[in-house]
Amino acid sequence: MAALAEANSGQAQPYGADELTQKARAALAELFEHEVWVFPVSTGTAANALASSVMTPPYGAIFASQTAHIDTSECGAAEFYTGGAKIVLVQTDRGRILPDALSEALGKAGKGLAHRVQPAGLNITQASERGTVYSLNHLEQLTEIGKRHGLKIHMDGARFANAVAKLNCKPAETTWRIGVDVLSFGLTKNGAMGVEAVICFRQDLAEELRYRQRRAGQVYSKMRFASAQLLAYVKDGLWLRNAANANAMGLRLGQGLSHVPGVRLEEPIEINQVFLTMPEPVIAGMEKAGIGLGRRGDGHVRMVAAWSSTEAEIDRAIQAARAAAKGKAAA
Amino acid sequence: MAALAEANSGQAQPYGADELTQKARAALAELFEHEVWVFPVSTGTAANALASSVMTPPYGAIFASQTAHIDTSECGAAEFYTGGAKIVLVQTDRGRILPDALSEALGKAGKGLAHRVQPAGLNITQASERGTVYSLNHLEQLTEIGKRHGLKIHMDGARFANAVAKLNCKPAETTWRIGVDVLSFGLTKNGAMGVEAVICFRQDLAEELRYRQRRAGQVYSKMRFASAQLLAYVKDGLWLRNAANANAMGLRLGQGLSHVPGVRLEEPIEINQVFLTMPEPVIAGMEKAGIGLGRRGDGHVRMVAAWSSTEAEIDRAIQAARAAAKGKAAA
């Protein structure tokens, strides 16, 4: 907010020519230790779809996990932006693509056969939609296979900060150094007001992204407001502090809930997402107590600790679950 | 051929206004016992993709079998023609969609949720890509589920003739009477020179097909040549005689080969397609003998009896396999 208020005072050149935008780009280049081309957009879906659009021709295929957000939750945005490319799902374990399965899928993909869509892109979500984090070694296996088959590589980093915080690695290590061409750099889930960024590590793709971004109606005229958020986000490590807190709170939440009778953790907790199975009364009791949770049917629940969550808030949620489990909620 | 030569003599109005085209439409209406709108196209892929384009909006989903030709073998034509709709694969047994699996898939599809592609179409291949034929009862279960969820229904009938011959039913019984809206009516695999037809049973969809066909570059200027083939194809039941012969020859082929040592039928034979597993020497021996077969890797083979195959040709193929199995081929 403070960054926005500052951006609001004074005047500026429209469409990204302002000083803040230059600063944001420089800050990201420093952060990633690589030249970057930065394309701020309004949503994570836009970031993923724009990135996808430079991964593949319309007659190509993007390989992705069985839980990939671009497949399940973006209303076909990737198909729209790519002009009708196909998303091919690869066998996945807890949100992470299995390297052998990727090899097998590529082996059967029919490269060079005109009646088959042609392998073109690889989509990796880091951290994954199941709250897991790829190890650097796991990532390298995937990108190595992808590159060997000529795929461009897109990392969906809606929760990139949480992954980097968890791995305690440099951003470069989990992106361009292992072959990532384009990154969806998520901000909104980690504290920003409503901006995401496509970060591109290759000039040829960046050139194309310029036009595709505009054509998609994703070039802010008052770019400085987006840039101000980007700049504030990475300055002084704010993004990693936010993510580290969210991760810690996720762990606290998951561990706390796992001791509530009838509640079961579905996945080990690696970031701020917690996947649980709960008895209906516990779910209902928490909802009644005003605790936000995502019902996924049949007692499956997803909870997410925020970058701003406090221990007290988390403990209150756990307490609500305990109370509901004891049947006190109805009292 | 004779039909074409006749069409070639004399002159005619371009773009479908000629008499032959009117006759072909009338003949098909009589055959299907329903008003039809007929759109001749050059390939089966074009027929399927055109039909798909009126099944779904770009933000929709077409439900199809795990072996659906539109998914595996048309280089993304359905995605192209629909403007990027998604093909959702439903659990399949021997090429046929399982009704329960369809219900379940539709139940989880997220109708009304904006982040999900919206259920719009159902694609049924009759006969299936695995050489099986849906029973009328099985079909009705699928179309009833589809209609209940508001799906439009497209039948991919690249081998429609073989299915009708096998079921010994009326064309109406396996199409519009059970809710099929649009049919890809295959001719080429059953004797025509190179024409397929989209047959539409609904005027609203037909209106849209007119423009989409032209826009796809699929409206023949010399339509009479396509119409001549269509007319000759259905006249006097030629199409069903061709298909019945192909089915009989397929059965003869499959049964004959199944007794060759090391050869195993993968599917029961219902039409003219035969799926087999064979030892490599048998495959090689048959190829050497000039027998056409489609290798599918690891000893899997697909063979197809033609509408024009004779018992002698079939027996020669079986003989070649036997000889190869005995190691004589190399002699």
Place this chain on the structure above:
Amino acid sequence: MAALAEANSGQAQPYGADELTQKARAALAELFEHEVWVFPVSTGTAANALASSVMTPPYGAIFASQTAHIDTSECGAAEFYTGGAKIVLVQTDRGRILPDALSEALGKAGKGLAHRVQPAGLNITQASERGTVYSLNHLEQLTEIGKRHGLKIHMDGARFANAVAKLNCKPAETTWRIGVDVLSFGLTKNGAMGVEAVICFRQDLAEELRYRQRRAGQVYSKMRFASAQLLAYVKDGLWLRNAANANAMGLRLGQGLSHVPGVRLEEPIEINQVFLTMPEPVIAGMEKAGIGLGRRGDGHVRMVAAWSSTEAEIDRAIQAARAAAKGKAAA
């Protein structure tokens, strides 16, 4: 800014379910005296392209002025969102479509002929790209012709506020009452930080817009920030006060500059846009003085008074032009 800060405190439901979003919708319904469906997006291009996507099938045509923003300045976004519809340009006078020319273009459009793209939508920019405002009577002529030919009608209102302020009419009079189906409601050029809205007056189109907006990556997860801007914008008539000031300042600027030697007004001034021809030294002198102007080649210049411009700022710009004209700028 104040509205944003307020939105920032507290928590809220994501994706538009929050209270602010409901309030914004209600406020707009009241303002337009009609039920409305509101789709906040990040840019004017997105608003126009989304609106265009429900005007026409892919094989349709949108009729627009020769200066239409959707044709000249959006990198083909309308073609992208519509799946490849065609924009047909109609003869235009000072940015406004001539009714007779529209009738003629529609008469020659080939409705019902399959080799022609089919007339589907009408795009009207109010105020126009040349800074002119359609009279209500002029608008009605256009929409009446459009409706008679079955066109859906989209108003590009990037400068809608300036037009309403100029006409001193009710928003309803220049939109749904005369047949406008969908409006791009511009905020950013009139004071907001970076939000535009598609305002839809028809439920059937709104239903489709929901999915297309998401598919385009234009659904903010933290919708409350967009809604807060919308709400603040229309509350207590702020939007019209801003526009009235911009218009007044535009008039002051144009009149002042028109007396500078060598400077010529290209269009009568109706809103806050001023189109001028200037000698190069005057242009250069103003630029040197830090006055923002848009060069359009060969001495053509566009200047825009802001919603926040003051008389002192305007007079400073005029003074700079005068000084440059007298050759003092170089001194």
Place this chain on the structure above:
Amino acid sequence: MAALAEANSGQAQPYGADELTQKARAALAELFEHEVWVFPVSTGTAANALASSVMTPPYGAIFASQTAHIDTSECGAAEFYTGGAKIVLVQTDRGRILPDALSEALGKAGKGLAHRVQPAGLNITQASERGTVYSLNHLEQLTEIGKRHGLKIHMDGARFANAVAKLNCKPAETTWRIGVDVLSFGLTKNGAMGVEAVICFRQDLAEELRYRQRRAGQVYSKMRFASAQLLAYVKDGLWLRNAANANAMGLRLGQGLSHVPGVRLEEPIEINQVFLTMPEPVIAGMEKAGIGLGRRGDGHVRMVAAWSSTEAEIDRAIQAARAAAKGKAAA
């Protein structure tokens, strides 16, 4: 027909692997004195749209004449196949793009500006839609301008044979030697039964065309029938003899009609197309006599001499016009 009958006897490999297809490609390479990649398709619209699809990215523009078939008569096929590129019309004289106008249009196109569609392709129809033929010098001017601006060049040769016959030049001189990358090679209007071909002179574009052709449903499974037509068409100069006859008959027709009272030639006659203005009674009289002509409103008429027209047929048409003009038709 004879070529088809021959192709019909015997069996062949599907999808273009047969001997006839190889022969056709070799014959075309010899004809064009250049390596060629040949893609037979079913219609001229398909040929043009396929070719267009490798001229431009979706955010690009194809420059074309004001009478270009891809703009006026293909229901938006170019927009469909390109994924929504824009066709920019350039000032045209009698069907031919004016070089100066092309230069000017490209100069104003905004290359490098993200809000503008990017210049990508040039579409030249030879012979033009107005029956005129570009001189080699005129063509070279256009292609030189196009290449200087980085455009790929597509020649729409629906009447290519007529142009080559008129110019009495080698096919190479009017195609790749002056920079044409892809040619729509028209056969149907010049005697074939229903096949057109995209002829590509560049391997990189050919690679992409393979997939786009399949994705468009334009790959014949029984390719030999298309190839047989192609081969017969170019063998022994049949295509040029057909065209020369059509051109001569067009000239005879136009000259004859131009002496009929009230009839006026609109364009000098260069190939087999004749554009005329006629009194309504003459038009009606000719129609009554069974003479095919294309009404274009207000007395404008297009007539086309066929490759198979005879002097007697032409003279009969002229006679019918004369009779009608004398008022005998009604007698």
